[in-house]
Amino acid sequence: EAGVAQSPRYKIIEKRQSVAFWCNPISGHATLYWYQQILGQGPKLLIQFQNNGVVDDSQLPKDRFSAERLKGVDSTLKIQPAKLEDSAVYLCASSLGLNTEAFFGQGTRLTVV
């Protein structure tokens, strides 16, 4: 069974530029999560989708971050404009439902210079 696919694996941008990350969850998984993991810290939930609806985006910095899952499958996370403190690994995870095991992708490592 294919796992959670994320791209790109690495991205380096200058501050104030924009960037987008893509996630393809495991087939049939209704719940999709985006986490931010800053070096030396545990992952922090940014946004949680159930199909194409948002369940929780309370920790998403909405002035610069946006995410969508229009057809309830793939998802994109965008940052515009990026700040130095956005340098982190962005992890996508998916699960069958709200109360089931989440499987993580390999993440996208973003460096903002």
Place this chain on the structure above:
Amino acid sequence: TQLLEQSPQFLSIQEGENLTVYCNSSSVFSSLQWYRQEPGEGPVLLVTVVTGGEVKKLKRLTFQFGDARKDSSLHITAAQPGDTGLYLCAGESGNTGKLIFGQGTTLQVKP
């Protein structure tokens, strides 16, 4: 705000030694999960504990959930170099699937 404090943050031991990692909070969680993360990879689930006082064993790893469901521990017996990695605890609040992670414990096991 719910927080999970892990200790120690770093641990470097010799092969064959035992170790315990702690995960503490002032909040009650409906379940607590332990993950292991290797460099360049996403976290991989090791175990989920749900009931207060629950103990689960996974080969040389023993996981315990506190009676009040606020804390947990991970004990590794006779550590091996293959156990090297970042260990993360994560608490689930309610039944939303939302996980609150601790800051992680970096374990290095030297041969």
